[in-house]
Amino acid sequence: MGCRRMLQTGAGGAVQATIRRTTIADVAKAAGVSKTAVSFAFNAPDRLSSETVTHIHDIATAMGYRPDPVARSLAQRRTSTLGILTPQSLDLTFNNPYHALFAAGVAAEAERAGLAIQFISPLHGSLARAVDRASVDGIIAVGLGSSHPEVARIRRSGMRLVVVDATETDDEPSISVDDEGGARAAARHLLDLGHREFLILSVEPPAGSGGRSATIATLRLRGYQSALRAAGVELPDQQVIIAPTTIEGGRQAFREAWEDGLRPTAVLAMSDVTAIGAMHAARELRVRVPDDLSMVGFDDIEMAQYTDPPLTTIHQPIHRKGEEAVRLLLHDPWQAEPGRSEHRRLEVRLVIRGTTRQAPPMRQEVRDTKG
Amino acid sequence: MGCRRMLQTGAGGAVQATIRRTTIADVAKAAGVSKTAVSFAFNAPDRLSSETVTHIHDIATAMGYRPDPVARSLAQRRTSTLGILTPQSLDLTFNNPYHALFAAGVAAEAERAGLAIQFISPLHGSLARAVDRASVDGIIAVGLGSSHPEVARIRRSGMRLVVVDATETDDEPSISVDDEGGARAAARHLLDLGHREFLILSVEPPAGSGGRSATIATLRLRGYQSALRAAGVELPDQQVIIAPTTIEGGRQAFREAWEDGLRPTAVLAMSDVTAIGAMHAARELRVRVPDDLSMVGFDDIEMAQYTDPPLTTIHQPIHRKGEEAVRLLLHDPWQAEPGRSEHRRLEVRLVIRGTTRQAPPMRQEVRDTKG
């Protein structure tokens, strides 16, 4: 099927072009029908006699014809693609079990709806640029508050948008979990076991997350604090440290805290991976978990079941969050009634495994023996 | 900015449309210039006086104008998007650390080149459909041999293509590692430690992987076998079992093998996650690793360092594979010289950690004591 073509170069020489796509017009001509007929053969076979349909299909496959998805998108004003917007680099996103599982949930539901997925993350440092270039019908923004300038811009552009893990506002629909409640439950569990000396490993607030909107870091911290306060436990700033959400990040954070003389009997980690890292640091420092040190994570990623001992943590339905986000995006109830967006808040629960135990007696003031 | 519009419905009633995009024509009119000028203002500011550029930009942002990426792609015949093709569902892909790390590598290099990433995986069970709908400039196919019908179809369509983890052929460029050599090194290491009773945990061959082309499962098995054969060790079929590439999959596979009466002193797993699952199964069965059972994984994912004991495995440069795949796709040396594709084969190496130890003496024939 001669679909190569000689192109005249400016200089007058003939040069072989890369294979030119077979277009709908080519097929139409070859089949002796109109473009419309070919289009129908693919998109609405019912509107053609079954003979012509098969005839056209035969010709088309023989010529290797494949409708151009871009042209199709332009004409239909629909890309059948949905974007997942993350403020971090994809490199980080893909290697973060939480994000991976969330994306899996999105993918599962998207597939059901026949939608493809595209990841949108800063392009040459600019989220705006990445968003502008993305050919998508809707965006799921994760971890970006409504106050984030990019989110605002997307909303203004009229593109469908669902935010995940961000403050609920009237401006756009959202999916979230009870971060504060979960954190409170984690802290209470440790308080109930008699712990009074805590170390909190916080996740990093997203870059440029804007002022007002509460990030999950804020919410979870608030949860921890409210439980501690209710129990009359102080929490000096020094005892909450921010760690990168990686195993290594958690490991280093705990090491440094230890070297700074902190001697908690319990650590509250805002993410399971951080907790896992901290567990390894503890092991290296010959601190036994849970005998000497209790630990509660957050998220309940798969690995949490397989650490040694298995990690006590706050379970959240990560995969379902992804699915629900897609449903909300598709359901589109807020477009009709602006200023009254739907919010779905999913439940979390404490899962007690092997990393929490009664606080060891008499471990106060150890901190002072240092140096 | 009145960019809502009343649309006449077929029935004659007026209905409010969703917000209509501001187009380049709107901006041109508002700014009192031609469409060309607006286009230049965005894509080739040098060709306009700086005054007009800023003027146009001002108007454009005021109107909330954003060039339509789809229209742009059509006109440019370029989507600036690259597809990662996997034969499995995204649900599995995202939760597989190997794939996640590979994708991260692709993402890193793609970002440098200003390319977006789209995942292509079976849509309603059909890879072909998914490929047809994907608006991408090039495809990186992972784990799909050249003999796979879909790969052949893509090649024929003239789309840029790089295959990863597949047999090297003249038809398309490829990235791979020395799977066979790595597997051989793993087996030799165990043989050197005196092991003679093996269990092999194989990964699943990709569905419809076609007949001839060797998958990584084939290659690694070949590597194991050649080392064992050289040492005069028999490997009955019964001792190689296929397990899903998940922790749970490895766990169950090992349990079942054990229940079937197999009593290996060493297991060779084709993937780290499977190995990790098997380690947990062993622990549940009170089989001590590495005292009673040695284990070697494959891939060297991050978790391998953090298991207890840390996993001995075959390291492969997963992230770099992703980067190289993109480079190869962009470099495009094979387009010029068809039938002579470039292949990059990256190195693997044995990383000895804590899960391998001298074989326990006298553990033959235990198998026979069963039932």
Add this chain to the structure above:
DNA sequence: TTGTAAGCGTTATCAG
């Protein structure tokens, strides 16, 4: 049942 023709929103060519 099939064909004609007008978009879809850009970019690219080529005169002014």
Add this chain to the structure above:
DNA sequence: CTGATAACGCTTACAA
């Protein structure tokens, strides 16, 4: 430096 005008490849009223 700027502006018409023709692609780009498809879908989709509307007409036959």
